Amino acid sequence: MNAVTTSYRSVFRPGLFEGRVAVVTGGGSGIGRCTAHELAALGARVVLVGRNPDKLHTVAGEIAQDGGKAEGRVCDIRDEAAVAALVAEVLAAHGRIDALVNNAGGQYIAPLETISSKGWKAVLDTNLTGGFLVARECYRQHMQSHGGAIVNIVADMWGSMPGMGHSGAARAGMVSLTETAALEWARSGVRVNAVAPGYIASSGMDHYPPEAGPMLREMARTVPAGRFGNEAEVSAAIVFLLSPAASFISGSVLRVDGARPQVRMGWGEFVASPEVQARQAVRPFDGFPRYEIPKVFRS
Template sequence: MNSAYRSAFRPGLLNGQVIVVTGGGSGIGRCTAHELASLGAHAVLVGRNLEKLQATADEIAGDGGRVSFHGCDIRQEEAVKAMVAEIVAAQGRIDGLVNNAGGQYIKPLEKISAKGWQAVIDTNLTGGFLVARECYLQSMAARGGAVVNIVADIWGSMPGMGHSGAARAGMVSFTETAAMEWAKSGVRVNAVAPGYIASSGMDHYPPEAGPMLREMRQTVPLGRFGNEAETSAAIVFLLSPAASFISGTVVRVDGARPQVRMGWGQVAAPDDVQQRDAVKPFDGFHRYVTPKVFQS
């Protein structure tokens, strides 16, 4: 394992910034927090699992980065208000927010209970709204800032995860509305939509989902899954000064997956083509571990 994050961005790009990452204890959130810290930001991890947050914080600190963490259930309004207040009190401000926390499970619509539906909506839509609203009210309205909401590949629907698809589509609309309403305060709001990303979140799917997950890359024109570092790079760009005139948009990180249609024949690029420089995997995250479902 190399000892440092191999970011595509220049060192010190985010020096002195305070950037909150919800769901920062695992998967894309953990990777993004590592990259932000490697670029000079103080990464503030937020999540429900203090053990995971502590482990990620220890990794970042061990790599020489600046990091802190706060436990919070983002579905609880008063808890979110208190958590953001604690961050502002400790750090003085919030410059950026990566609204990454989320979760869902595989089930067809007719088998999703009202309770299950509400739980996913609360996590993937309402919670993200609450955190963004409080970061705006308690810091960004007075100072400006950048918000990146993590959504999903909802183009063409999400069969088997209709609750998540509905929530993510709502977050896209929220992104566009917030970009309009908060521009007056110098706040940019964008979203990143990961497609099939081989992250640690896949370790939580049931074993019977394994064959389906392993075959999914055949439906991606670039012929493979993306990785956490490729998603993080899009997030960091939208937080960076280079994106200062970008707001209200969604950056897809999906290998052209939504363009696939039935009847188009061979879709996935051959294995040898996947290693050409323009499309081969970006190996940026020095602590990345391949999900168990893809390990031989």
């Protein structure tokens, strides 16, 4: 990767999270990596959580190079004891956890009839159970007494997720969990919301099989905004929900999808033309200098 000399171009004020500690699961790549960079640029000390130590080390190094504070901690969020130990370690090191971004997740393309029980459980454990365990431990060990903010990352599963039914079920479950936690934990001063990314050109697409390329490249034609979103556009939504500006928002899902769920059969005339896409109100927000377009979209 070429050296980067420009800092994150966040729309939020400098120092917004100064003195705060934010945990970002799945922080080694994609939306998690981008969000970690933005939070660190705004003054937070970021704890990157994931299973791949090399990825965590790389992102922590990037953030340090850009002037921020971050560290990586290896944890399989599906392991209940490991999650409890992780949260205890973060609190022992820093004394607080002010924000949690439950971003870790993963899925694979498969029709329902081909998904095994093992495959189904693996996706639900990663996308739903793991997020629950991390949120529960942050609440039990710190936020119950000190308050905080949690953002769960879900997906555009409104109207189903054909080809990824296991992920759709998990994400729908996380929406319900978000609403329940927002209600139960409000008495402790904890806000819980979710962000639902639509079609986002993120590094996770690089893990899809080559035969998925043509489908992915055609998907933008079904988005009224006429394009894919990028990681910085999702990160901005997450940061907003963690910020004081969202102090009366809890139990909500903020969609970042260019109105994709509103598309119905035969409504293609509503998709924005390239000329419309160039207008200020809808053109892409380019906040993350280290962002790289997924390989499937490179000519």
